[in-house]
Amino acid sequence: MSEDIRIGVFICHCGHNIGGFVDVPAVTEYAKTLPGVVFATHNLYTCADDGLRCIKDNIKEHNLNRVIVASCTPRTHAPLFQGACQEAGLNKYLFTFVNIREHCSWVHMKEKENATKKAKDLVKMGVARAALLAPQQESRVPVEPSSLVIGGGVAGMTAAVSLADKGFQVTLVEKENELGGMVLILYNLYDGGGDPMAMLKPLVEKVQSHPNIRVMLKSRMTALDGYVGNFRATVQRTDGSQELQLTVGTIIVATGAIDLMPEGLYGYDLYDNVLNLTEFELLCKKKELPKLKSVAFIQCAGSRGQKVSYCSRICCTVALKGAMKIIDNHEELMGRQVVDGKEQVVEKIRVEEKAAEDIADRRRRRRRMDEEREERPAAAAAPADGGVEVTVFNRGITTYGVDHELYYNKAREKRVRFVRFTPERIPVVGREGDKLTVTYWHETLKTERKLQVDMVVLSTPQMAQPDSRELSQMLKVPLGQEGFFLEAHVKLRPVDFATDGIFVCGTAHGPADITESVEQAEAAASRASIPMMRGYVQAEALTSTVNSDLCTGCRTCEFTCPYSAIAVDPKTQKAVVTDVLCKGCGTCAAGCPRGAITMRHYTSQQIEAEIKAFAECREA
Amino acid sequence: MADFEPRILGFLCNWCSYAGADLAGVSRMQYPTNLRVVRVMCSGRVDPVVVADTLLKGLDGVIVTGCHINDCHYISGNFHTQKRMQLLIELIDQTPMRGRVRLEWVSASEGTRFAAVMKDFTDTIRALGPTPLGTDQAARTALLAVRDTFSSPHLRNVMGKYFHLTERGTVYGWKLEPARMEKALREVLRAEHARALIIHNAGTAPVTVPRLAELTRIPAAEIVRHLSVMMKQSKVSLAGHDGADPLFQVAPGAGVG
Numbered sequence: 001m002s003e004d005i006r007i008g009v010f011i012c013h014c015g016h017n018i019g020g021f022v023d024v025p026a027v028t029e030y031a032k033t034l035p036g037v038v039f040a041t042h043n044l045y046t047c048a049d050d051g052l053r054c055i056k057d058n059i060k061e062h063n064l065n066r067v068i069v070a071s072c073t074p075r076t077h078a079p080l081f082q083g084a085c086q087e088a089g090l091n092k093y094l095f096t097f098v099n100i101r102e103h104c105s106w107v108h109m110k111e112k113e114n115a116t117k118k119a120k121d122l123v124k125m126g127v128a129r130a131a132l133l134a135p136q137q138e139s140r141v142p143v144e145p146s147s148l149v150i151g152g153g154v155a156g157m158t159a160a161v162s163l164a165d166k167g168f169q170v171t172l173v174e175k176e177n178e179l180g181g182m183v184l185i186l187y188n189l190y191d192g193g194g195d196p197m198a199m200l201k202p203l204v205e206k207v208q209s210h211p212n213i214r215v216m217l218k219s220r221m222t223a224l225d226g227y228v229g230n231f232r233a234t235v236q237r238t239d240g241s242q243e244l245q246l247t248v249g250t251i252i253v254a255t256g257a258i259d260l261m262p263e264g265l266y267g268y269d270l271y272d273n274v275l276n277l278t279e280f281e282l283l284c285k286k287k288e289l290p291k292l293k294s295v296a297f298i299q300c301a302g303s304r305g306q307k308v309s310y311c312s313r314i315c316c317t318v319a320l321k322g323a324m325k326i327i328d329n330h331e332e333l334m335g336r337q338v339v340d341g342k343e344q345v346v347e348k349i350r351v352e353e354k355a356a357e358d359i360a361d362r363r364r365r366r367r368r369m370d371e372e373r374e375e376r377p378a379a380a381a382a383p384a385d386g387g388v389e390v391t392v393f394n395r396g397i398t399t400y401g402v403d404h405e406l407y408y409n410k411a412r413e414k415r416v417r418f419v420r421f422t423p424e425r426i427p428v429v430g431r432e433g434d435k436l437t438v439t440y441w442h443e444t445l446k447t448e449r450k451l452q453v454d455m456v457v458l459s460t461p462q463m464a465q466p467d468s469r470e471l472s473q474m475l476k477v478p479l480g481q482e483g484f485f486l487e488a489h490v491k492l493r494p495v496d497f498a499t500d501g502i503f504v505c506g507t508a509h510g511p512a513d514i515t516e517s518v519e520q521a522e523a524a525a526s527r528a529s530i531p532m533m534r535g536y537v538q539a540e541a542l543t544s545t546v547n548s549d550l551c552t553g554c555r556t557c558e559f560t561c562p563y564s565a566i567a568v569d570p571k572t573q574k575a576v577v578t579d580v581l582c583k584g585c586g587t588c589a590a591g592c593p594r595g596a597i598t599m600r601h602y603t604s605q606q607i608e609a610e611i612k613a614f615a616e617c618r619e620a
Numbered sequence: 621m622a623d624f625e626p627r628i629l630g631f632l633c634n635w636c637s638y639a640g641a642d643l644a645g646v647s648r649m650q651y652p653t654n655l656r657v658v659r660v661m662c663s664g665r666v667d668p669v670v671v672a673d674t675l676l677k678g679l680d681g682v683i684v685t686g687c688h689i690n691d692c693h694y695i696s697g698n699f700h701t702q703k704r705m706q707l708l709i710e711l712i713d714q715t716p717m718r719g720r721v722r723l724e725w726v727s728a729s730e731g732t733r734f735a736a737v738m739k740d741f742t743d744t745i746r747a748l749g750p751t752p753l754g755t756d757q758a759a760r761t762a763l764l765a766v767r768d769t770f771s772s773p774h775l776r777n778v779m780g781k782y783f784h785l786t787e788r789g790t791v792y793g794w795k796l797e798p799a800r801m802e803k804a805l806r807e808v809l810r811a812e813h814a815r816a817l818i819i820h821n822a823g824t825a826p827v828t829v830p831r832l833a834e835l836t837r838i839p840a841a842e843i844v845r846h847l848s849v850m851m852k853q854s855k856v857s858l859a860g861h862d863g864a865d866p867l868f869q870v871a872p873g874a875g876v877g
Contacts, residue, residue, distance in 0.1 A: 073638075075638065075642060101645060102645025107651055108653045118653045118656070121656050469793065556781060559781045559784035560784075562697070583694055585662035586664060587700050589665065591776055592776070592780075611658065614656045615674075
């Protein structure tokens with residue numbers, strides 16, 4: 001560095017705060033002896049107008065090209081002093097802060113001599129650092145005012161409408177040939193029990209007719225390049241017939257979830273009339289329930305340690321919704337067929353034959369027993385009160401939410417039976433004659449009991465989409481342990497990804513009901529609109545940079561960076577930093593096997609100079 | 621020893637620990653004056669090599685502080701800090717520099733904790749006495765070996781990929797069991813440490829395997845294995861025989877320091 005280093009040091013008394021416990025004039029005299037220091041002074045209050053003027057005047061008078069203020073903490077006062085430097089024409093990154101109040105005078109109030117010694121050392125370290133500082137530039141990157149929403153369920157559509165209403169161009173990509181997602185197969189909704197289509201249809205219509213939304217059905221994103229403000233996505237029809245290149249500013253992931261097929265659990269693949277919660281909803285929707293006198297729901301089927309570790313949250317409430325609709329409406333929901341000129345209620349769900357073609361399709365891999373089963377005449381009359389007996393086997397009912405506890409009370413009023421079980425002794429579903437049986441351990445009576453039922457509904461959890469991994473690799477965003485998309489911070493940034501410009505909502509993020517999905521979608525749309533509304537993103541000036549002569553392309557940095565800001569270019573086999581994404585933590589620089597990465601403003605040389613300065617302070 | 625004032629360097633992350641130190645100040649928590657602070661944006665910026673170097677420069681103790689796990693301002697920086705420092709401290713504690721490096725989590729709201737941690741660490745170093753580096757050549761050799769271990773590209777590569785491989789998986793999509801990954805990491809650490817010990821204990825003259833085994837306290841069979849690798853890396857060459865024992869010469873500049 002051929003540059004002539006001219007350092008100015010301004011030491012603050014902060015009234016009595018520093019001056020009372022540190023010998024400020026002595027520190028100032030000491031500063032004058034340090035290499036590179038051409039000017040040192042002390043002020044009563046450096047942050048006051050005359051203090052700031054003193055900095056500006058002396059930068060000009062002494063032609064200072066580095067400024068050090070030794071006073072309070074950079075966390076509150078750095079911008080003020082940096083501003084003064086800038087006003088005097090000095091790049092703000094040539095300013096160094098030395099903390100001799102919070103870290104010195106205030107914590108060593110009874111040791112003036114040692115505190116003064118410490119202040120001198122700290123100033124010396126600051127001077128050593130300052131000599132090695134380099135000017136830095138902040139840059140702005142323009143943001144395309146358009147968004148790509150992946151997934152056309154309720155979450156995706158809500159986010160799309162929200163963004164489109166704000167005036168942004170939205171491309172909504174859905175892999176199926178219909179908008180609606182999971183809600184399409186629901187019979188009713190638990191909040192208010194309304195018809196899902198009454199909610200879904202207006203939303204779909206709004207999406208389809210919105211001038212700012214382009215809907216692409218039977219399509220998926222196949223490639224992605226770029227970064228916040230400037231993503232370049234390739235969207236392809238699933239049949240491969242069409243391909244489209246888009247440039248968008250932000251991306252919202254709303255790919256939803258799927259239901260678990262609890263194969264191998266509770267006779268799901270052995271017996272007719274054993275369904276999971278989603279299949280049950282579908283049957284209700286198609287009004288093809290069999291004749292029912294007694295129904296068992298088994299909660300936590302496959303979740304909480306069986307196949308997945310988590311609780312899917314909404315299934316308790318959904319199961320109670322199901323129990324009540326059987327009790328209230330089973331006549332209406334039953335499937336009917338004409339046998340010998342007489343209409344009869346369907347006895348069994350014959351998966352391959354019935355409605356349930358969708359279910360058949362879902363279950364096409366499933367082994368079938370009871371090939372020879374005959375159609376039987378209608379079963380005996382329903383219980384005396386004409387209702388259906390519903391038993392909910394559970395590991396503790398969790399109808400979370402302000403209103404949902406009422407569901408539980410209501411279900412009890414309707415004489416739904418609740419039987420608790422523990423994971424050590426789960427109920428066993430079997431068959432006796434043409435009846436299903438549930439054998440369970442009665443926790444209170446301490447005996448084994450058997451219940452005859454017509455149908456078993458397994459409350460299975462929502463699961464991550466199987467193609468999430470592929471998508472997460474394309475987006476360079478993480479998945480959690482269970483394969484759901486993982487947000488940047490569970491509490492503070494619940495719909496952001498760590499990677500800027502990409503957001504998540506709905507069940508792609510984890511089990512959620514419609515209300516929560518919509519909330520998240522609105523949140524994600526709102527977050528996504530921030531950079532688009534502003535029109536630019538401010539790139540961090542303090543980013544890391546790679547010396548490609550030293551880089552061996554080992555990708556250690558790529559795997560260390562939480563923001564996907566550094567990656568090895570497959571062509572050159574050298575790491576490249578995307579400045580817009582880099583937040584300047586320096587973790588890559590501290591881990592680079594070849595020392596090829598420099599963290600601007602916190603370079604190894606700067607850090608080592610500070611340490612060396614302290615090491616040399618033996619006797620000052 | 622009575623008037624020994626430990627010289628302690630602290631690396632403080634900007635968002636938690638530095639703020640915690642600020643709060644200790646605002647709350648007028650008094651603690652010993654021995655600490656000097658280097659501010660870094662994230663504790664993940666702290667290279668274990670730099671920590672070892674700090675001790676080599678003659679300071680008595682180094683403390684690295686960062687945000688509590690899961691509270692890192694940069695999401696996962698402190699996971700890397702934890703892994704790096706755990707390994708570093710493990711090796712340091714096998715040398716006469718035992719106890720002179722510490723890792724602590726201090727949040728922005730833990731002013732009291734910051735003061736307490738600094739007091740405790742200062743007391744610890746005061747009890748340990750001045751750094752033995754000036755008088756104890758063995759301590760310097762051991763510390764140089766630790767420093768070089770953490771300069772090893774192989775170790776740094778495996779450390780850096782640790783969380784990726786256990787949490788996101790390999791290019792083929794399989795995740796490594798943390799226990800398995802830990803084992804692999806330990807193997808690399810042990811091997812790189814052994815090689816650094818060989819380099820720094822061999823001295824300038826050619827030396828035999830049994831002598832190296834004696835100097836480094838590593839079994840001869842292991843030494844032979846390491847020497848064969850180090851010959852390929854041109855860090856060691858064959859330099860004649862002493863009777864039946866081959867003599868090995870460490871290349872000048874094989875150790876980073």
